[in-house]
Amino acid sequence: MRVISLGSGSSGNALLIEAGPNGRTRLLIDAGLPCRTLINRLHLAGVSPAQILAVLLTHEHDDHTMALPTLLRRYDPLVIADPATLAALVDNSRQGQEPNTTAGSRPDAAQPRFHRPGEEYPVRQGQDEQQRARVERGRASSQPLRRTLALPAGSSCLLGDIEIVSFPVPHDAAAPCGYLLSAGGCRVCVVVDSGSVTPIMLEAMRQADLLILEANHDRERLLRGPYSYALKMRILSPTGHLSNEQAAQAILQTWRADGLRWIWLAHLSQVNNTPHLALRSVQRYLAEAGATLQQVHLATLPRAMGAAWDSTRLWHDEYWWRCETLGER
Ligand SMILES: [Zn+2]
Numbered sequence: 001m002r003v004i005s006l007g008s009g010s011s012g013n014a015l016l017i018e019a020g021p022n023g024r025t026r027l028l029i030d031a032g033l034p035c036r037t038l039i040n041r042l043h044l045a046g047v048s049p050a051q052i053l054a055v056l057l058t059h060e061h062d063d064h065t066m067a068l069p070t071l072l073r074r075y076d077p078l079v080i081a082d083p084a085t086l087a088a089l090v091d092n093s094r095q096g097q098e099p100n101t102t103a104g105s106r107p108d109a110a111q112p113r114f115h116r117p118g119e120e121y122p123v124r125q126g127q128d129e130q131q132r133a134r135v136e137r138g139r140a141s142s143q144p145l146r147r148t149l150a151l152p153a154g155s156s157c158l159l160g161d162i163e164i165v166s167f168p169v170p171h172d173a174a175a176p177c178g179y180l181l182s183a184g185g186c187r188v189c190v191v192v193d194s195g196s197v198t199p200i201m202l203e204a205m206r207q208a209d210l211l212i213l214e215a216n217h218d219r220e221r222l223l224r225g226p227y228s229y230a231l232k233m234r235i236l237s238p239t240g241h242l243s244n245e246q247a248a249q250a251i252l253q254t255w256r257a258d259g260l261r262w263i264w265l266a267h268l269s270q271v272n273n274t275p276h277l278a279l280r281s282v283q284r285y286l287a288e289a290g291a292t293l294q295q296v297h298l299a300t301l302p303r304a305m306g307a308a309w310d311s312t313r314l315w316h317d318e319y320w321w322r323c324e325t326l327g328e329r
């Protein structure tokens with residue numbers, strides 16, 4: 001499995017995942033960059049946008065979906081998301097609010113239409129039929145979502161060489177999800193945009209060889225920063241965004257003493273965080289808890305394209321072989 005971050009942060013997010021012989025199963029997790037930027041970065045990764053089999057969405061906010069209308073119009077990939085997320089996208093496009101209309105121009109004040117405190121979102125429970133009907137109507141009226149696969153949070157599916165398991169995360173969107181992807185015996189877990197950490201999230205994170213986890217802000221920096229009181233409260237709420245400290249605690253709770261792990265800290269705020277702060281915070285927590293830092297490859301994801309992971313790295317690591325040898329005795 002190969003994973004490349006095409007962009008990460010409050011202003012835009014997209015991950016490229018490849019698996020199978022010659023990376024034949026290619027998908028995106030989120031498409032929250034200006035479409036031209038996304039396509040250029042795919043080309044830099046050696047991938048044509050036409051080769052993208054599906055776009056897997058964590059939720060419908062702009063910084064995760066802004067390239068979607070153009071991408072769908074030109075290349076028509078399958079869109080996989082919870083039914084409520086699909087319904088929210090259809091509603092947005094009906095209202096003439098295609099996510100790319102304000103693309104990339106408002107870093108960190110991001111998602112202005114969705115992130116107003118107190119704003120109502122569709123409730124998932126008991127509304128599935130209604131939401132499905134709305135998705136169908138969207139298709140019928142030739143909305144951009146022509147090819148969709150509804151994957152309710154908590155369910156799984158097989159897409160080519162990749163097994164996808166989704167799980168709910170707490171965030172102020174219609175039905176936000178995290179994903180655990182498996183291929184060739186390796187697992188990648190993606191958790192972005194989550195205001196708190198739940199047991200089901202920890203269970204998924206525990207299984208990952210590569211964990212991509214939000215570390216949105218430094219709490220002190222956010223509280224002293226320029227944001228309005230309401231926005232600060234929204235970010236700090238249990239359905240807002242994870243702080244460096246919350247990310248560190250989650251990593252500790254999922255710590256495995258028996259193996260290596262790669263961790264990418266993602267979705268860093270440009271205003272309320274820095275890569276240095278995020279790294280220092282997580283390293284401090286791990287060290288204080290007695291975790292062996294040699295066992296972890298910790299990095300922050302930049303706003304620009306950056307960070308690539310190949311599961312064959314697991315094969316080259318001395319620790320992995322040592323474990324194998326011990327296991328054979
Ligand atoms: Zn969001």
Ligand SMILES: [Zn+2]
Nearest residue numbers: 010061063193
């Ligand atoms: Zn986001």
